[in-house]
Each structure stands twice: as structure tokens, then as C-alpha cells.
Amino acid sequence: MVKNSLISIQDLRITSKSAEKVLVSNVNLEIEKGEIVGLIGESGSGKSLTARAVMRLVSPDMKVSGKILYKGTDLLTTTPREHRHILGRKIGMIFQDYRGSFTPFIKIGNQMIETIRTHDKMSGNEAKNIALTVLEEMGLESRRVYNSYSFQLSGGQVQRAAIAMSLALKPDLIICDEMTTALDVMNSERVLHYIDYIRQNTGCSILMITHDLTLAYKRTDRIYVMSQGEIVEEGLPEQIRCHHKHPYTKKLCSCLLSLPEAESLQQKRVYLV
Ligand SMILES: Nc1ncnc2c1ncn2[C@@H]1O[C@H](COP(=O)(O)OP(=O)(O)OP(=O)(O)O)[C@@H](O)[C@H]1O
Numbered sequence: 001m002v003k004n005s006l007i008s009i010q011d012l013r014i015t016s017k018s019a020e021k022v023l024v025s026n027v028n029l030e031i032e033k034g035e036i037v038g039l040i041g042e043s044g045s046g047k048s049l050t051a052r053a054v055m056r057l058v059s060p061d062m063k064v065s066g067k068i069l070y071k072g073t074d075l076l077t078t079t080p081r082e083h084r085h086i087l088g089r090k091i092g093m094i095f096q097d098y099r100g101s102f103t104p105f106i107k108i109g110n111q112m113i114e115t116i117r118t119h120d121k122m123s124g125n126e127a128k129n130i131a132l133t134v135l136e137e138m139g140l141e142s143r144r145v146y147n148s149y150s151f152q153l154s155g156g157q158v159q160r161a162a163i164a165m166s167l168a169l170k171p172d173l174i175i176c177d178e179m180t181t182a183l184d185v186m187n188s189e190r191v192l193h194y195i196d197y198i199r200q201n202t203g204c205s206i207l208m209i210t211h212d213l214t215l216a217y218k219r220t221d222r223i224y225v226m227s228q229g230e231i232v233e234e235g236l237p238e239q240i241r242c243h244h245k246h247p248y249t250k251k252l253c254s255c256l257l258s259l260p261e262a263e264s265l266q267q268k269r270v271y272l273v
């Protein structure tokens, strides 16, 4: 049993009212302070919906039940005010679909300043310095990106700017949903390194949702496997890789059998589905 959990999802169930369909059920997931937890599973298994429930971003057509405890506070029953305070500031999410991260008609820099100042009281200049620093850390030409509209940048640049914006707030928990999909190998590595650096420096926790098993094995402390809306297995990366119990995990992991060992894992990325 995990102690000192930062977030504890208990018996989460998400149903679609109109389709009368259960999309997620019996999901129990804990993340300890400072832990990087992987959430893997095939497309449509409910990973993003689970993450969206934490952020209270599921569509109004969905009914969510169970508990999502953040330091003991149930995020499913907090007032909108408490919720706004916790989300964004304490829990940041980097979305699978990064295109919605910035409004097209406001420059990236101005949006970053506004977001940073909504959560932390500081002068515009201080916020600007933070924004430029995090953009630089993401390997971007910070001034150019700062002064651009999102449509003037490539998909990968927008994604890195979105990641920079989430990290600028130094959240306790960062939920990364297929964060590196839009990035090439070098930039993925850079972003993952930086996230690791942030974790070491701030002690934040990370929930990493990914199709990329190599990434999950290499970068996480513990892994949950999801199938058809339920968590079917949980364990250390090595256990999930070599000593899995559930037939579904076996199917997932068989894709990795042909992989070369440790060091070269970085070069060869394996995608599922
Ligand atoms: N707004 C919605 N309305 C109805 N059903 C939805 C909605 N969003 C997701 N679903 C359904 O819920 C299930 C889980 O979707 P989810 O996005 O969580 O999958 P996922 O595991 O993140 O998949 P992927 O790896 O492809 O991102 C899918 O069957 C999906 O079609």
C-alpha cells in the first residue's frame, strides 16, 4: 500500500448519460509525493478520461462518481473556487491535444504572463522573466516564441511552449497525456529530462500517460495498466515488463520482446495500437 499519497483516486466510475455506457469503472490509483507513475493501455481504454476527471474536464454528458482525494480533499466535491485554486496551480495538465493550450489571437508571451500572474502575485516583469526562462529551458528561441501567436509556430514548438507554461507554475502534480507525441526524439528527450529536473528540484509528482512502453519502463517508478475502462494491473516497471500477471498486460508487453536491452532502448521507441 502506498503511503504519503499526494493523490488518491478511489472507485472512480465515469458513465456517458446519453449512451448509457460505462466508460471507466473501479479505477483505484495512488500517486505518492515525488513519484513518477505511468498509466498505459490501448487506445480507448480510458486513460485520458481518468486524467480529465481529475481536472474536472469531462463533458457535462458524463456522470462521475467515486473519490479523487488531493492531500485529503475530494476534488469531485470541492467548490468551484477551491477547485480553481488547486487546478492549474497545484495540478497541471499537459494535454494530448496541445492545440487548445493557447488562444490564437493573443501572443504566447502575454498568455503566459496572464496565467503566471493569475496564480502567483508578482509584477509583469517578474512573470516575463519566468516565462522567458522556462521557454529557454524547453530549447526554444525564447524571445521569438514569446512574441509569437501560436499559429506562427510549428506543432512541436507550440507543444513545448504549452509544457513550459504548465511547468512555470511549479505544480505538485503534473499530468502528462501523450506529451511527446508531437515531438521528435531529440526534443522528447530534452522535455523528459527537464521534467525529471523539475521533479528533482521541486519534489513534484508526475502521472505519465503514454502508448510508449519504452518510455514508461525507462522513466517511471510504478506503472498502472488499463484495459476497457479498468485498471487490470499495477507494479514496478520491471514487474510489469517481466512478471506481469494479467493476460492483457502480457499481450501489451509481447510487443517489447524483440527489443534490445537497456541503453539502446532510448533509440528505439515502440508504439502500441
Ligand atoms: N466526450 C465523450 N463522449 C463519449 N464518449 C467518450 C468521450 N470521450 C471519450 N469517450 C470514450 O471513452 C472511452 C475512453 O476514452 P479515452 O479518451 O479515455 O481513451 P484513451 O485511453 O485516452 O485512448 P487514447 O490512447 O487513444 O488517447 C473511449 O471509448 C472513448 O470513445
Ligand code: NI
Pocket: 047, 048, 049, 096, 177
Ligand atoms: Ni488519451
